[in-house]
Amino acid sequence: MRPMSDLSIRAADERDIDQVLAFWREAAEGTSVSDDREGVARLIARDPEALLLAEREGHLVGTVIAGWDGWRCSLYRLAVLPSQRRRGISRALLAAAEERFTALGGRRGDAMVLDENERAHRAWQAAGYTPQPQWSRWVKTLTP
Template sequence: MTDLHIRAGGPADLDAVLAFWKVAAEGSSISDDGDGVARLVARDPEALLLAERGGELVGTVIAGFDGWRCHLYRLAVHPDHRRRGIGGALLTAAEERFGALGGRRGDAMVLDRNALAHHAWRAAGYAPEPQWSRWVKPLDA
């Protein structure tokens, strides 16, 4: 893993990140567009974490902090690079970011149908909270 580099993504990375998610991320999101990701990076320049190996984008996670809670989105590892510790390295970097910001608890958006992701999140020490149900409303509806 010494050749793995994790860094914050910036405006110049947006097209590559969006193309990467089409290959590596399970499912799509209404916010997977250039404007949405650009707003994220403009508002919180350290939130989009990218994992690179040999200059190639191999993983992402969004580590958002709203001043109260820590939120994880879009943990994705390229299919050709899975099971090599990249997801864990991204989560470690996100948790270090949260700790530096004073965050005390991380929550993750994980699709119910993504069993592979459930395994990865459990391995990283995360667990579902059955007493909570996520309710959503698209704001552009």
């Protein structure tokens, strides 16, 4: 656990999955095909330090997925409880993610952010990230 005043940041474990999914329904913009118990369980099993949780007084107030594949540092699901926004939680989560990446040898963080989420754009910019308009993200939903 990493204390920050009254905020603590820790990696999620399997006991947190249901709470994280409920949190994302309330705090995150949009949903993903992998926003289910099995998807989050696979993430935690593959990379137990990737899903970071911010807690205040024992309550989940923020998340970020800080994925590392050995080559790229990828950031997903930065979300803060609406009643807790503008209190430094996203910055604290991103600082923890960046510390993780640096320790692993990562050199650049890539964030997936919805184009229409202007509030998120401001948060990412405040944390030092810049949009890359020359790149477009192409995605395909894979089905088993």
